[in-house]
């Protein structure tokens with residue numbers, strides 16, 4: 605995870621800003637920080653551990669969102685009282701699971717991916733965690749799903765968006781995200797250094 609941006613000028617937010625969270629030009633410092641976080645963060649829930657382990661066996665298991673980075677974001681979701689989230693790039697469902705665990709019972713995660721097969725790996729874990737009712741999985745290119753959400757009048761209503769999919773699509777996802785987020789909402793973007 606590299607940048608976190610807040611809100612949208614279009615939605616009237618006054619406090620838009622960018623935090624550079626990780627400087628990949630100095631990997632030794634980054635590795636030190638990751639080691640510190642791994643040692644001092646709260647433990648993962650057993651269901652998160654299990655899904656992470658299953659994902660590691662996947663031929664593209666390296667795509668799994670880093671549990672340490674994900675945990676920072678889940679804390680932000682809890683502190684900010686987020687209810688409505690968008691997960692762009694589901695893979696085996698680890699990030700969607702983490703957001704769903706961090707929002708209230710009536711919250712929702714709209715989870716977007718093109719691979720039904722990979723996303724289906726996560727479904728039993730969503731169920732085991734008791735959060736499957738919060739996750740609305742949509743299998744289609746994310747730009748199409750995001751545009752449909754805007755067209756159906758959901759602009760300015762989301763609290764949080766996590767972008768972790770095809771890099772070519774990031775500009776589009778970001779721009780559509782700015783329209784879908786409420787003022788003060790958060791967009792977190794993975795791997796953009």
Ligand SMILES: C[S@@+](CC[C@H](N)C(=O)[O-])C[C@H]1O[C@@H](n2cnc3c(N)ncnc32)[C@H](O)[C@@H]1O
Nearest residue numbers: 667668669693695698699717718745746769770
């Ligand atoms: C790095 S993985 C996501 C990892 C996931 N966030 C996690 O928690 O482990 C990237 C995902 O983006 C998906 N993807 C690629 N192109 C896409 C597109 N155009 N629209 C939606 N998802 C896409 C891939 O199928 C893949 O599952």
